[in-house]
Amino acid sequence: MGETRWLDEREARAWRGLIGVQQRLLAVLERELVQDVGLSGAEYTLLVPLSEARGGVLRARDLGRLVGWERSRVSHQVTRMAKRGLVVREECGEDARGSMVRLTDTGWSSIVAAAPAHVAAVRRYFVSVLTDAELDVIGPALERVLDRLPGIDE
Template sequence: MPEPPWLDDREARAWRAMIGVMQQLTAALERQLVQDAGLSGADYTLLVPLSEAPGGVLRARDLGRMVGWERSRISHQITRMQKRGLVAREECSEDARGSMVQLTDAGRAAIVEAAPAHVAAVRRYFLDVLTDAELDLIGPALERVLDRLPDNGDDRARGERP
C-alpha cells in the first residue's frame, strides 16, 4: 500500500484542533456531570437514549449500537448503573439470550436533574463560541465525517457499504 500524503500545515492545524476539542470538551463535560449530578459521562450517554425510548426500555444490544459501544462495555456499564439503581435489566421475552434495559425512576430523576446543567455546559463550551454560519457549516461537515467512520468494529466505512 502506498504511503498516504503527509498533512500540510492547514490540515495539521485542523486535525490538532479537532483532537484537542474532542479531548478537552469531553473532559470538561465529564467534570460538569460528576460535579453537578454525580453522573459519569458513560452514565449520561446511556441515560439519554433510555429516557427518549418508549417506556424507557431498550434492548441492551440496541442501546450499545445507538451509542457505538461494544457488547462488553455496554454490559459492564449497565451492571454499574444497575448497582446504583439507575437502570434495571430484564430478560428479553423474544430472545432468552438478549436482555432489556429499563430506566428506573431513580435513573429518570438523575437525567432530569443532570440535563439542564449539561445543556448549559454544551452551550458554554461549544455552541456559544460559534456563529450561526459556523454552526451551519460544522454540523453537516461533522455528519459527513461520521458517515465515513467504521460502524462498531466493521472495518468498512458506512458511506462505502454496498
C-alpha cells in the same frame, strides 16, 4: 503500499483541533456532571437514549449501537449503573440471548436533574463560541465524517 501522504498544515490544524476539543470538552463536561449531580459521563451517555426511548427501555445491543459502544463496554457500564439503581436489566421476550435495559425512577430523576446543567455547559463551551454560519457548516461536516465511519460491529 505507496508513499505516505502526510497531512498538510491546514489538515493537521483541523485534525489537532478536533482531537483537542473532543478530549478537553468531554473532560470538562464530565467534571461538571459529577459535580452537579454525581453522574459520570458514561452514565449520562447511556441515560440519554434510555430517557428518549419508548417506555424507557432498549435492548442492550441497540443501546450500544446508539452510543457507538462495543457490547462488553455496554454490559460493564449497565452492571455498574444497575448497582447504583439507575437501570435494571431484564430478559428479552423476543430472544433469550438478548437483554433489555430499563431506566428506573432513580435513573429518570438523575437525567432530569443533569440535563439542564449539561445543556447549559454544551451551550457555554461549544455552541456560544461558534457563529451561526460556523454551526451551519460544522454540523453537516461532522455528519458526513460519521457517515463514512464503519460501525462498532462492522
